[in-house]
Amino acid sequence: MTLLDEREKAQTEAVNPRLERKARRRESWRGFFHAAPAFVYLTFFFTLPLLVVFVFSFASRSNTGKPQLEGWNLDSWTRIADPLVRTIAVRSLTMAIANTVLCLLIAYPFAYWIATRARQSTRTLLLIAVLVPFWSNFLVRTYAWRMLLDSDGYITQLGELTGLWGRMLFTAPAVFIGLVYGYLPFMVLPLYAALERMDWSLVEAGRDLYASGAKAFQKITLPLSKPGIIAGSILVFIPSLGAYVTPDILGGAKTNLLGNLIVTQFQAARNWPFGSALSGAIMIIMLVATLVYFRTGGRTV
Amino acid sequence: MMDGPAAVGLHGVTKRFGEDVVAVDDMELEIRDGEFFSLLGPSGCGKTTTLRMIAGLEFPTDGSVRIFGDEMGIRPPNKRPVNTVFQSYALFPHMNVEDNVGFGLRMQKVDKAEMQRKVGEAIDLVRLQGMEKRRPNALSGGQQQRVALARALVNRPKVLLLDEPLGALDLKLRQTMQLELKDIQNEVGITFVYVTHDQEEALTMSDRIGVMNEGKLIQVGPSEEIYEAPLNLFVASFVGEMSFLPGEIAEPGAVRLSGGEVVRAKTTSAPGTSVTLTLRPEVVHIFGDHSEVPAGRNSVAGSIARRIFQGGSIFYEVDIGASGSFEVHAENLPSMRRWKVGDDVVVDFHPEAAIAFAE
Numbered sequence: 309m310t311l312l313d314e315r316e317k318a319q320t321e322a323v324n325p326r327l328e329r330k331a332r333r334r335e336s337w338r339g340f341f342h343a344a345p346a347f348v349y350l351t352f353f354f355t356l357p358l359l360v361v362f363v364f365s366f367a368s369r370s371n372t373g374k375p376q377l378e379g380w381n382l383d384s385w386t387r388i389a390d391p392l393v394r395t396i397a398v399r400s401l402t403m404a405i406a407n408t409v410l411c412l413l414i415a416y417p418f419a420y421w422i423a424t425r426a427r428q429s430t431r432t433l434l435l436i437a438v439l440v441p442f443w444s445n446f447l448v449r450t451y452a453w454r455m456l457l458d459s460d461g462y463i464t465q466l467g468e469l470t471g472l473w474g475r476m477l478f479t480a481p482a483v484f485i486g487l488v489y490g491y492l493p494f495m496v497l498p499l500y501a502a503l504e505r506m507d508w509s510l511v512e513a514g515r516d517l518y519a520s521g522a523k524a525f526q527k528i529t530l531p532l533s534k535p536g537i538i539a540g541s542i543l544v545f546i547p548s549l550g551a552y553v554t555p556d557i558l559g560g561a562k563t564n565l566l567g568n569l570i571v572t573q574f575q576a577a578r579n580w581p582f583g584s585a586l587s588g589a590i591m592i593i594m595l596v597a598t599l600v601y602f603r604t605g606g607r608t609v
Numbered sequence: 610m611m612d613g614p615a616a617v618g619l620h621g622v623t624k625r626f627g628e629d630v631v632a633v634d635d636m637e638l639e640i641r642d643g644e645f646f647s648l649l650g651p652s653g654c655g656k657t658t659t660l661r662m663i664a665g666l667e668f669p670t671d672g673s674v675r676i677f678g679d680e681m682g683i684r685p686p687n688k689r690p691v692n693t694v695f696q697s698y699a700l701f702p703h704m705n706v707e708d709n710v711g712f713g714l715r716m717q718k719v720d721k722a723e724m725q726r727k728v729g730e731a732i733d734l735v736r737l738q739g740m741e742k743r744r745p746n747a748l749s750g751g752q753q754q755r756v757a758l759a760r761a762l763v764n765r766p767k768v769l770l771l772d773e774p775l776g777a778l779d780l781k782l783r784q785t786m787q788l789e790l791k792d793i794q795n796e797v798g799i800t801f802v803y804v805t806h807d808q809e810e811a812l813t814m815s816d817r818i819g820v821m822n823e824g825k826l827i828q829v830g831p832s833e834e835i836y837e838a839p840l841n842l843f844v845a846s847f848v849g850e851m852s853f854l855p856g857e858i859a860e861p862g863a864v865r866l867s868g869g870e871v872v873r874a875k876t877t878s879a880p881g882t883s884v885t886l887t888l889r890p891e892v893v894h895i896f897g898d899h900s901e902v903p904a905g906r907n908s909v910a911g912s913i914a915r916r917i918f919q920g921g922s923i924f925y926e927v928d929i930g931a932s933g934s935f936e937v938h939a940e941n942l943p944s945m946r947r948w949k950v951g952d953d954v955v956v957d958f959h960p961e962a963a964i965a966f967a968e
Contacts, residue, residue: 512666513699515686517713517760527712531703 358591365584373578384585393569393586400566403480404549407487411495411544412537414488419499419536420529423506431504438496450486450557457482457558478560486554491547495540502536503529538601546594566590614678615639616768616800617663622672624658632658634824636672640768640802645794647803647811650821651847656804657696659821660770663802665689677767687716692761693770697777698753700745706732706756707741713764731763734793751782758793768800775810787813808848812836820844842966845887852893852936854886856965864965868932872907873960884965890938892962895925895948896955908957911935913948923947927956 368379387393422434441449456463457477467473476482506529514524552567559565564572566586573583617640624633633655640646648656661667662674665686674681676690692713700709710731714724732738735755745753754774761769774790775783791814794801805811811818812832819829820843828840839845846853858880859865863873866886878884895913902908911929918924918941925937925948935956939945948954 507697507699509695509697509699510701512686513693513695513701514712514716516664516666516691516693517764518687518716519712520687521685523716528701 361584361587364580365582365588367581367584369579369581375580384579384581385589387582388585388589396564396566396569399480399563400549403484403487403565404545404551406484407491407548408495408541408545410484410488411492412541415492415495415499415540416537419496419503422496423500423503435497435500438493441493446490447553447557450490450553453482453486453489454557457485477558478562480559480563483555483559483563483565486558487548487551490551490554491544494543494547498539498543499533499536502533502539506532542598542601546598549594550590613642614675616642616644616677617802618673618675618678619659619663620673620675622659622662622669622674624655624662624667625670631824633662633669636826638819638826638829640800641817642677643798643800644816645791645801645803645814647805647815647818648821649805649808649811649818649848652806654821655824656806656821657772660693660772660802660804663768664691664693664770666693690767691770692764692766693772694757694761694774696772696774698745698757698774700753700756700760702745705742705744706737706748709745709756710760710763712760717764727763731759734762734796735759750778751786754778754786758790762793762797762799765797766799768802771801771803773805774803775805776807783810790814812848818848820847822847839887839964842885842887842968845964845966850890850936850938852888852890852934854888854933854935856884856886856932858882858884858965862960864963866909866929866932868930870909870929870932872909872963874907874963874965875961876965878965878967883968885968886963886965888935888958888963890924890936893927893935893937893956893958895927895937895939895946896957897946899955902955902957906957906959907963908955909935910953910955913950913952913954916948916950927954929956 363377364375365384366380366382367375367377368381368383370376422431425431425434454477455461457475458464459475459477461477464473464475464477467476473481476485510528510532511524514528515521519527550567550570551565552571555563555565555568556571559568570583570586570590573579573586577583617638619636619638622633622636623631625631636659648659650656658667662669663676663681665681665684665688668683681689701712704712707728711724711728714727719727732741735758737752737755737759740748740752740756745756748756754777757774771790775786778786787810790801803811803814812835815832817829817831818835820827820835822843828835828844830838835844836849839848845851854866856864856866858876858878859871860880862876863871864876864884864886865871872886874886876884896902896908899908899910909929909932911927911934913925914928914934915926916923920941922941923939923945925939927935927937929935937956
């Protein structure tokens with residue numbers, strides 16, 4: 309046995325293994341207590357309702373449309389393949405992707421601009437400006453857009469003045485504008501967080517190593533801000549896929565999205581099992597998409 | 610002795626940040642082709658800003674920066690024939706060692722086979738074989754430092770700029786890397802401009818040193834000259850150990866210390882001027898009494914106030930009453946007499962080794 313081995317042995321034996329195990333167990337209990345409130349809350353108000361939705365998707369309906377917890381079947385799940393559902397799903401998906409891409413294109417330069425302001429106070433002020441819309445209710449803000457996009461709204465008037473567009477209310481572009489408006493802050497914040505902790509000396513090193521400004525951005529800034537891009541994209545894509553208020557208020561009947569379809573099932577159509585199956589299907593798709601996203605890019609850097 | 614233009618020429622270079630911060634003030638400096646040049650100074654003296662202006666990461670407010678005679682103006686860093694080793698290394702965390710080292714060549718669109726050969730050579734040069742596929746965060750500080758060096762050297766810049774590259778390493782590693790850097794510089798023959806606040810590091814590695822303070826270049830010269838013939842009190846105190854004794858010029862070439870002793874010293878000041886006498890600890894010797902002191906040297910009586918054993922040498926502090934105290938570095942040789950605290954002694958030094966600076 310070498311001297312080093314002996315010393316190591318003495319060090320490890322200095323602590324009684326039984327006491328150490330006890331301390332570790334106490335540590336893990338303490339961790340559980342910290343998590344307990346969230347754990348209880350999520351069990352009762354998130355996991356259980358989700359299970360209820362899942363159970364209802366296999367239920368049957370009475371003649372009056374009342375869901376019955378008997379006569380279990382897969383009818384609601386097979387109905388998802390219906391062409392009407394498919395049309396709405398494709399429209400929702402297109403809208404959600406387009407919304408995510410446009411938010412990214414608008415938010416990235418903006419977040420970059422905020423993150424590169426020299427003074428901390430300036431950055432804080434600009435971030436607060438991004439959050440100001442949240443001070444008023446989302447519904448109220450969406451109704452404001454309805455006025456802007458209506459026949460006598462400023463945006464419609466501007467379009468008619470320049471001859472570029474007419475009244476957009478109750479069309480797909482109106483929904484699109486509303487979605488971009490609503491979800492932009494969710495893209496700005498994670499992008500800002502990623503860019504703000506960027507080590508700018510890396511960009512300097514890139515420039516020093518013969519990269520032009522554009523190349524340095526492409527090879528250094530962009531890959532290093534990837535976690536922010538991913539987080540922002542998830543935060544925008546997922547809720548916009550299930551968006552309900554915006555298409556409902558700005559879209560009119562023709563631009564139904566998945567969110568509206570689900571709400572219709574629970575209200576007008578009184579088809580709870582089908583609504584549940586639709587919700588379940590979207591959740592599964594989102595879960596898979598998120599996992600794939602994190603697997604492919606989330607772990608780098 | 611110089612043929613052709615200087616590797617780096619700074620002429621009247623001034624850098625202001627905002628209205629009233631002058632980081633670099635009217636700097637005149639020529640760095641020769643192939644030399645190891647150090648910019649030495651305390652933090653905030655403008656040495657890093659100077660380096661960044663050569664790299665193109667900052668532009669001078671005034672004056673001209675030339676590299677081998679070419680005016681740099683506001684040419685961006687990617688169009689300058691220089692590369693930098695950054696203080697924090699600035700390795701790309703999302704690339705492995707090989708990709709980090711090859712980055713500059715990729716940006717210059719060097720063809721693939723050539724690039725691989727050069728990257729391999731650079732990795733060999735800094736002895737990182739086998740680490741090619743590792744990410745920077747899986748490397749030790751010393752290894753990261755080598756990657757940063759290889760990443761810059763692989764491009765064969767005309768001038769290599771190094772911004773306190775050893776600052777983050779521990780003492781032992783730093784000393785090894787100092788020698789290694791010097792060897793690498795000899796091997797590649799590129800001009801090195803080295804920024805540091807560590808005077809020992811600068812003395813060890815440099816052919817010439819430029820000492821800076823508060824944005825100004827105070828003195829430029831070979832290491833020996835900076836150490837042995839400092840131009841003023843700042844250089845004297847910043848570079849190496851030094852004893853300082855207040856006094857005034859008694860007559861040309863003689864200083865009266867505050868305790869009344871008169872010693873001969875190098876000075877250009879006129880009689881009556883208040884001065885500080887400076888002495889390196891290794892030029893002062895200790896004797897038992899005045900009769901032992903060789904002729905033609907200064908001698909001052911005092912007593913041993915402190916003794917610190919340092920292995921190869923012994924450090925003494927000799928109290929000379931109202932005049933202050935001398936620091937003495939005595940080599941630890943068997944023939945040397947050992948003194949105890951409280952011993953009455955006489956310190957002696959050669960007049961040429963003492964320099965008096967006007968306050």
